[in-house]
Amino acid sequence: MKLRLICVGKLAEAWQRQAADEYAGRLQRYFPLEIVELKEEKGGRKGDVSGLLKREGDRILEKVPPQSFLLVLDERGRQFGSEQLAEKLGDEMLHGGRDWCLVIGGPYGLDPRLRQRADQLLSLSKMTFTHQMARIFLLEQLYRSSTILRNEPYHNR
Numbered sequence: 001m002k003l004r005l006i007c008v009g010k011l012a013e014a015w016q017r018q019a020a021d022e023y024a025g026r027l028q029r030y031f032p033l034e035i036v037e038l039k040e041e042k043g044g045r046k047g048d049v050s051g052l053l054k055r056e057g058d059r060i061l062e063k064v065p066p067q068s069f070l071l072v073l074d075e076r077g078r079q080f081g082s083e084q085l086a087e088k089l090g091d092e093m094l095h096g097g098r099d100w101c102l103v104i105g106g107p108y109g110l111d112p113r114l115r116q117r118a119d120q121l122l123s124l125s126k127m128t129f130t131h132q133m134a135r136i137f138l139l140e141q142l143y144r145s146s147t148i149l150r151n152e153p154y155h156n157r
């Protein structure tokens, strides 16, 4: 089972890249992981956010593999505990057999079509994070889930 993470926007700061690389590297010991980083569309400050989100949405949807299980990151989505997320990942490995595609929006969020297409809307918290922080937290949680599935000591439950 493979993971593809589609992100809008770059990790601008060195510390963000370092943290994301650290958890991506750890996660890759358990799952093949591909991170697809798409450029942010410009022009949100001029007020045309829906057009911007539509253009970003078109480019994101092109990168979503048709048969994958699509998790869209959105603070209005469902919150999972780490052990619940591990269970969901484990279920998919045992019974679903689909690759997972995860999407993180850019500074203005996501085109509504992504929420409609999602198999699961996943919230990391009710608070809103920057897309960079959401990427780091998500990678850490996927790594944590992987260690839970293998009964490894990282989670310390």
Ligand SMILES: C[S@@+](CC[C@H](N)C(=O)[O-])C[C@H]1O[C@@H](n2cnc3c(N)ncnc32)[C@H](O)[C@@H]1O
Binding pocket: 072, 073, 074, 075, 076, 103, 104, 105, 106, 107, 108, 109, 110, 122, 123, 124, 125, 126, 127, 128, 129, 130, 131, 134
């Ligand atoms: C700065 S946020 C966008 C906020 C935007 N105003 C909105 O309403 O979606 C950038 C992206 O990070 C992700 N994100 C931020 N906070 C999150 C949270 N608490 N749970 C899940 N994803 C989150 C989402 O994918 C979001 O599209």
